[in-house]
Amino acid sequence: MKEGSVYDEGFNDDDDDDSILLEFESGSDIEYDDTGLLRRDPGLASLSDEESGKGGNNGYYLDGATISSRNVVIPKDELYENDGVPKLSYRCLTTDQIYELMLERLERIQPIFDISYEDIIVLLQQYAWSEERLLEDWTENRDNVIVSCGLKLGHEPVASRGIRKHANFLCHICCEANKMKTFTLECGHEYCLECYQHYIKDKLLEGKIITCMSCPLALKNKDIDAIMGDNSSQKLMRSSIKGFIQKHSNHYKWCPFVDCNCIIQVGNISTLSEFPRFHLSPYVVCDNQHRFCFKCGLESHSPGDCHVAELWVKMAQLESANLNWVLTNTKECPKCGVNIEKNGGCNHMTCKSCAYEFCWICEGCWAEHGGGYYECTRFKKEDKNGAVESKNAIRKYTFYYKLFSEHENSAKLDWSLGLTVEQKVKALQENIGISWIETQFLPESIRALIEGRTTLKWSFPVAFYSDPSHNLTKIFVDNQSLLVSAVEDLSQLLQVKEPQKIIDRKLEFFNKARFVRSRDKALVECGRDLLCKGICIPHQ
Amino acid sequence: MASLPKRIIKETERLVSDPVPGITAQPHEDNLRYFQVTIEGPQQSPYESGVFQLELFLPDDYPMEAPKVRFLTKIYHPNIDRLGRICLDVLKTNWSPALQIRTVLLSVQALLASPNPNDPLANDVAEDWIRNEDAAIAKAREWTQLYAK
Numbered sequence: 001m002k003e004g005s006v007y008d009e010g011f012n013d014d015d016d017d018d019s020i021l022l023e024f025e026s027g028s029d030i031e032y033d034d035t036g037l038l039r040r041d042p043g044l045a046s047l048s049d050e051e052s053g054k055g056g057n058n059g060y061y062l063d064g065a066t067i068s069s070r071n072v073v074i075p076k077d078e079l080y081e082n083d084g085v086p087k088l089s090y091r092c093l094t095t096d097q098i099y100e101l102m103l104e105r106l107e108r109i110q111p112i113f114d115i116s117y118e119d120i121i122v123l124l125q126q127y128a129w130s131e132e133r134l135l136e137d138w139t140e141n142r143d144n145v146i147v148s149c150g151l152k153l154g155h156e157p158v159a160s161r162g163i164r165k166h167a168n169f170l171c172h173i174c175c176e177a178n179k180m181k182t183f184t185l186e187c188g189h190e191y192c193l194e195c196y197q198h199y200i201k202d203k204l205l206e207g208k209i210i211t212c213m214s215c216p217l218a219l220k221n222k223d224i225d226a227i228m229g230d231n232s233s234q235k236l237m238r239s240s241i242k243g244f245i246q247k248h249s250n251h252y253k254w255c256p257f258v259d260c261n262c263i264i265q266v267g268n269i270s271t272l273s274e275f276p277r278f279h280l281s282p283y284v285v286c287d288n289q290h291r292f293c294f295k296c297g298l299e300s301h302s303p304g305d306c307h308v309a310e311l312w313v314k315m316a317q318l319e320s321a322n323l324n325w326v327l328t329n330t331k332e333c334p335k336c337g338v339n340i341e342k343n344g345g346c347n348h349m350t351c352k353s354c355a356y357e358f359c360w361i362c363e364g365c366w367a368e369h370g371g372g373y374y375e376c377t378r379f380k381k382e383d384k385n386g387a388v389e390s391k392n393a394i395r396k397y398t399f400y401y402k403l404f405s406e407h408e409n410s411a412k413l414d415w416s417l418g419l420t421v422e423q424k425v426k427a428l429q430e431n432i433g434i435s436w437i438e439t440q441f442l443p444e445s446i447r448a449l450i451e452g453r454t455t456l457k458w459s460f461p462v463a464f465y466s467d468p469s470h471n472l473t474k475i476f477v478d479n480q481s482l483l484v485s486a487v488e489d490l491s492q493l494l495q496v497k498e499p500q501k502i503i504d505r506k507l508e509f510f511n512k513a514r515f516v517r518s519r520d521k522a523l524v525e526c527g528r529d530l531l532c533k534g535i536c537i538p539h540q
Numbered sequence: 541m542a543s544l545p546k547r548i549i550k551e552t553e554r555l556v557s558d559p560v561p562g563i564t565a566q567p568h569e570d571n572l573r574y575f576q577v578t579i580e581g582p583q584q585s586p587y588e589s590g591v592f593q594l595e596l597f598l599p600d601d602y603p604m605e606a607p608k609v610r611f612l613t614k615i616y617h618p619n620i621d622r623l624g625r626i627c628l629d630v631l632k633t634n635w636s637p638a639l640q641i642r643t644v645l646l647s648v649q650a651l652l653a654s655p656n657p658n659d660p661l662a663n664d665v666a667e668d669w670i671r672n673e674d675a676a677i678a679k680a681r682e683w684t685q686l687y688a689k
Contacts, residue, residue, distance in 0.1 A: 173603055173637045175547040189638070198604050199637055214638040 086271035088294065092287045093263045095241045098252075102129070102241070113138065115151075118220045121237075123149050125209050126218075129244045150211055150218030157186035163193065163226060171195055173213065183227055189214040196227050204232060207239030255286040256297050262286035266294055279305045279531035289447065291454075300451070301458040303527020304538075311538045312461035316401065326398075334363045337395070400464040407457035410491075414453055417494055418446040427499045434503065441509050442502070445494060448513040452487045452520045456480065462527045466536040473535060476526045483519040490516050544572050547603055551641050563645050565596065573598040577609075577645060581688065582653040586680035587615070590688030594624075594648070596641065606635035607644055616676070616683040618657040618666035626651070627661035 093101075106120055109131065113120055126149040127134040137145050146152050161184065169179040171192035179192035189212050200219075203210045210219045221233035245252040250269055255262040264284045266272070272295060275282050281302065282294040291300040293309070301309040330339040335356040340349065342360055349366075350357050357366035425439040459480050466473045490512040496502055502509075530536035552572070555565045562580035567573075577594040581587025593612040599605045609631060611624030619627040630639060630647050660666030669676040 173547065174545065175550040191637075195637065202601070202604050213636050 086268070086274045088271060088282045088284065089267040090264050090284050090294070091267075092285075093265055094261060095238050095245075095263065098241050098245070098263065098265075099237055105131075115146075118222060119151055122151060122209060122218050122220060125240050126150070128247055129240075148216075150209065150216045153186055153217060158188035159184050159186055159190070161185050161223065164190070173199075183223075185212050185217045185219070185223075187212055187215050187217050193227060200224055200227060200232065204235045205239050207236065207241075207243045210236070253284075253292075253294055253297060255288070255290050256292050256299065257286075257288070257290040260286060260288050260290055262288060262290070264294060276305060276307070279528050281306050281309075291451070300454050301461075302455055303524045303530075304458050304462045305528075305531055308461050308465060308531070308536070308538045309458065311540065312404075312464070315397070315540075316404075319397065319401070331360065331363065332395070334358055334365075397464065400460045404457055404460040407453060407460070411450065411453045411457060414446070414450050414491065417491075418443075418450060421446050421494075424497070424499070424502065428502065431499045432503055441506060441513070442494075445490060445509050445513040448516045448520070449487060449490050449494060452483060452490070452516040455520045455523055456483050456487060459483075459523055459527055461538075462530060462536050465538045466530050470535045472526070472530055472533065476523070476530055479519070479523045479526050483516070483523050486512070486516045486519045545602075548573065548598060555642060560642050560646060563642075563649065565641060565645065573602075575641070579645065579649050579652070581684060582649055585653045586677045587617075587652045587684050587688070590684035592652075592688050596645075598641075603637040603639075606631050606639075607641060609644060609648060614683060614687040616665060616680040617652065618655050618660045618662055618669045619651055621662040625661065627659065 106117055110117060110120060112135065123134055123145065124131065134145070147154050164182050164184060166180060166182060168177060169182055169192060170177045171179050171182070173191050173195040176192070181193040182190045183193055183196045184190035191213060199213060200210055210224065211217060212219070221236070224233040224236065225231055245254065245263055251265060253264050255264065264286060266284070272282055275295065281296070283291055283300055284294045285291045292298060293301060293306060296306045296309060298309055298313070304312070326339055330341045332338065333340055333351040333354060333356060336351060336354040338351065338353040340351065342349070348357065349360050358364060359366055421442050425442055428434045428439045429436060463473070463477060463480065466476065493505065493508060493512055496505065527536070552567055563578070565575045565577045567575050575596040577596050579592045579594060581590035581592065592615060595610050595612055597608045599608060609626055611620055611626065615624070626648060628647055628651055630644060655669065657666040657669035665676070668679070
């Protein structure tokens with residue numbers, strides 16, 4: 001992580017909740033390291049967008065894609081820096097890191113309380129890690145807090161805490177006699193070790209304080225570890241942290257990608273509210289290179305802003321079930337456009353609405369069919385692009401939704417393609433003896449591909465909500481098709497498997513990836529323009 | 541079926557030898573984890589003089605996991621829904637292995653004595669209860685006469 005500005009008081013500047021907010025030295029700069037696909041490699045002619053970005057501000061058209069010799073990779077997030085858009089400072093963490101930071105924090109607040117770390121951890125867990133609320137109650141009525149959080153009994157202890165040995169103990173939980181080992185807290189409720197182990201195991205994932213089975217007295221981490229014979233308390237802490245993150249979702253978000261355990265912490269959350277004004281979204285990239293919007297938690301959805309994405313997703317949820325059924329089971333009457341379900345009989349259809357007679361197979365006029373009653377020999381008509389102009393809203397939506405989901409599927413395939421890249425890189429190194437640095441054009445290409453595909457996918461909602469008659473919309477659509485062909489080209493190139501061929505075509509990889517990046521950027525800017533100029537108006 | 545844990549055997553024995561007043565619990569002969577339960581409506585409650593049938597099942601993980609209890613008799617109560625499911629803390633978050641079948645059934649009986657419309661399961665019933673308690677109680681009484689005889 002690169003160091004940025006230091007937020008000395010945590011991020012409390014505009015924070016109205018009372019959580020512990022972990023401080024960090026900001027990671028405002030993104031550097032894709034270790035696991036990443038992008039690196040700042042001095043030896044590699046990178047695929048920087050910077051030059052074309054600056055030159056291309058006045059046009060998102062066809063301006064060329066030349067290979068830049070610059071070495072710095074400019075992440076997409078920095079593209080609009082010059083427009084005065086506030087930048088998000090964030091960092092990517094794991095639950096373990098968050099836990100460590102919390103412990104650091106604990107060390108600092110410990111002197112306020114005159115009790116052990118373990119006890120403070122219990123208190124904080126009971127207060128859902130809300131330090132200030134705890135401090136408030138603590139100063140008001142310390143003894144009350146200690147008892148209500150299960151640190152001490154309301155009366156004198158009747159036993160000493162810990163594991164005990166017996167010759168013949170009857171446990172009241174399992175009702176088995178001759179138990180040898182038991183555990184008890186100061187309350188004197190004594191049960192066998194097996195029952196306690198079983199009990200704790202079930203509770204670890206809940207992330208809440210575990211108490212005695214019969215009373216509210218809390219088990220501390222060291223009790224849990226003693227009973228379980230390992231460091232199970234860490235599991236409990238991790239579950240507890242999960243609860244903390246969910247509770248403070250304005251500062252912390254899980255990466256929405258499947259099986260990704262990264263957590264993004266944003267420092268300057270006050271800037272979040274600035275983004276919509278520019279029709280931009282606060283994108284963050286986790287350590288596994290997953291790019292997502294911190295505001296709505298969706299994957300990167302440019303060129304659309306959060307509003308477009310939100311309405312689109314809502315609509316997709318409402319419509320998709322209906323739509324899929326309509327798409328698979330019905331056809332529109334070629335004349336009046338009403339949806340018709342064919343529930344049996346021959347292909348000679350008569351529209352109940354306009355009485356038009358047509359063939360179910362080719363959707364042509366029945367009269368022109370001559371004698372071929374049960375078989376249609378004509379070719380199926382191609383879907384007309386005219387659907388864009390269709391007045392029928394559902395049809396228009398269907399059109400864009402199909403495109404959207406097609407690219408969604410392709411994006412999934414691209415991800416799996418991305419997984420093969422590592423093997424290819426390895427093959428290049430081993431078989432041809434190319435240095436690691438020089439193989440990095442491959443991961444960079446796949447990254448360009450995936451980002452390009454995502455932009456493409458989310459450009460369809462923008463097109464859907466845009467005024468089709470406007471010139472800019474037409475330019476936008478042109479830009480879409482340019483990006484489509486750029487993406488498809490690159491995707492095809494990435495299918496090449498033989499290491500030698502890959503190396504031979506290295507320049508092609510550069511060019512194509514670079515072209516995708518510049519088309520991607522052009523489309524994003526154009527889409528943003530549509531939003532800023534009010535040509536694209538998201539509506540229900 | 542795996543052999544019955546001693547805990548369940550002991551509890552079952554005690555339910556027979558030392559029954560709770562107003563409550564019976566009889567294990568099913570084919571499945572000793574499944575109990576047929578009756579609870580008498582508490583006195584001075586709208587359920588007075590009713591006898592309610594319930595089923596109780598002890599899951600594999602009992603006593604670490606709470607027993608599953610459900611009303612079989614139709615009942616008009618803000619914390620019991622149309623399917624007979626019960627909203628009761630000790631059956632969910634506040635379950636502890638130190639509790640038993642008898643304590644759970646006593647809690648259910650106590651719930652009949654003091655309905656809690658502010659933490660409802662059956663929303664419509666709870667609304668009636670809050671809006672017009674007298675009418676709701678009358679209806680609960682009527683249902684008791686109708687179904688819990």
